[in-house]
Amino acid sequence: MNGERTHRPEWVEKERENEFATAYVKAAASASPKRWVKRKERSVKEYVEGVLNNDRTILAQAITLVESNAAKHMDIAQQVLNELLPHVGKSVRIGITGVPGAGKSTFIEAFGTFLCERGHRVAVLAVDPSSSLTGGSILGDKTRMETLARHPRAFIRPSPSGGTLGGVHRKTRETMMLCEAAGYDIILVETVGVGQSEFVVRSMVDFFLMLVLTGAGDELQGMKRGIMELTDAIVINKADGDNKPKALAAQKEYNQFLHYLRPATPGWETKAYTCSALLGEGIEEIWRVIEKFVETTKRSGVFDMRRRHQQKDWIYSMIKDYLETSFFSHPAVKEKLPIIENNVISGRQSVTSAVRELIQVYESRES
Numbered sequence: 001m002n003g004e005r006t007h008r009p010e011w012v013e014k015e016r017e018n019e020f021a022t023a024y025v026k027a028a029a030s031a032s033p034k035r036w037v038k039r040k041e042r043s044v045k046e047y048v049e050g051v052l053n054n055d056r057t058i059l060a061q062a063i064t065l066v067e068s069n070a071a072k073h074m075d076i077a078q079q080v081l082n083e084l085l086p087h088v089g090k091s092v093r094i095g096i097t098g099v100p101g102a103g104k105s106t107f108i109e110a111f112g113t114f115l116c117e118r119g120h121r122v123a124v125l126a127v128d129p130s131s132s133l134t135g136g137s138i139l140g141d142k143t144r145m146e147t148l149a150r151h152p153r154a155f156i157r158p159s160p161s162g163g164t165l166g167g168v169h170r171k172t173r174e175t176m177m178l179c180e181a182a183g184y185d186i187i188l189v190e191t192v193g194v195g196q197s198e199f200v201v202r203s204m205v206d207f208f209l210m211l212v213l214t215g216a217g218d219e220l221q222g223m224k225r226g227i228m229e230l231t232d233a234i235v236i237n238k239a240d241g242d243n244k245p246k247a248l249a250a251q252k253e254y255n256q257f258l259h260y261l262r263p264a265t266p267g268w269e270t271k272a273y274t275c276s277a278l279l280g281e282g283i284e285e286i287w288r289v290i291e292k293f294v295e296t297t298k299r300s301g302v303f304d305m306r307r308r309h310q311q312k313d314w315i316y317s318m319i320k321d322y323l324e325t326s327f328f329s330h331p332a333v334k335e336k337l338p339i340i341e342n343n344v345i346s347g348r349q350s351v352t353s354a355v356r357e358l359i360q361v362y363e364s365r366e367s
């Protein structure tokens with residue numbers, strides 16, 4: 001890969017990093033690998049038709065478009081999303097979490113492939129809390145889901161690579177809409193189990209599954225009750241070989257514990273299951289559980305009620321995002337913030353007065 005990179009002009013690399021795929025394509029790739037052309041940006045119609053026809057290149061570009069924070073891209077993105085609205089919402093959205101090493105990638109590879117082979121179309125997205133903070137991209141890595149990535153019925157959206165996107169955070173809900181419009185009927189949203197991200201993912205999926213390892217006793221003690229209460233199923237992975245008896249014992253312990261917790265979904269009992277993602281064992285059972293969940297909650301109305309609440313939550317989280325971006329990117333705030341921060345740290349100004357001053361700066365320049 002490095003060898004290939006050296007052929008590209010620097011500005012192309014930049015654009016690639018930027019992931020604004022709209023930007024440049026290799027012209028006549030086979031004819032001359034060194035020739036690059038600037039491609040015209042697509043029209044709303046091209047995006048809409050491309051997504052509806054499941055043109056994967058255009059789908060990927062549309063996702064990049066909705067992720068862009070540039071004003072002109074946001075406008076087009078909103079028009080595209082509006083036109084696609086009648087075609088969204090028909091998938092089952094499944095969140096998958098688990099600590100690093102729990103086997104999320106292996107599980108998604110096995111589960112996703114199983115679903116594709118059953119005729120479903122599967123999109124895999126990632127909510128990666130670390131990408132902008134630590135620069136590490138750990139999720140949605142295509143190389144760890146090789147079979148699924150090659151499957152014609154699957155679409156994997158890798159998470160942004162190490163820190164290149166800076167403060168851009170993923171617009172997973174919009175991405176989900178695009179994938180649904182492109183005909184993906186199962187959306188898997190992967191996240192690493194480090195706390196905050198579970199709440200984010202729970203707020204956008206129908207079914208939330210947590211992958212865990214054996215040693216339930218220790219884990220149960222350390223695991224936050226709050227996180228357990230978000231889940232619709234706990235799946236003890238790596239139930240194979242010598243580990244199998246331990247996994248079955250852990251399943252029992254989890255079930256006893258779950259019995260005392262408030263269920264994440266009204267009318268649904270969260271239970272523990274075992275599987276071996278590596279051997280593909282238990283995968284079918286987990287799908288049957290999810291099918292039953294969808295059937296039960298659709299019948300009781302809980303499925304639609306949750307979706308409606310999620311739409312409402314989305315409004316508020318979008319307003320918060322918008323205000324935060326607007327505040328911190330305001331030139332006067334940017335100028336003043338380091339000075340005020342210093343004042344507070346050195347004890348010359350109270351936090352309350354500092355915040356008030358910054359907000360005044362923001363509001364006075366606004367009007």
Ligand SMILES: Nc1nc2c(ncn2[C@@H]2O[C@H](COP(=O)(O)OP(=O)(O)OP(=O)(O)O)[C@@H](O)[C@H]2O)c(=O)[nH]1
Pocket residue numbers: 098099100101102103104105106107138144192237238239240275276277278279
């Ligand atoms: N024996 C066994 N090993 C497994 C199973 N599932 C995953 N593994 C192994 O566990 C290791 C971690 O698996 P991953 O799928 O990379 O786990 P992950 O949760 O995506 O890990 P992070 O990328 O660190 O978040 C790998 O070496 C897998 O081969 C399983 O069912 N049985």
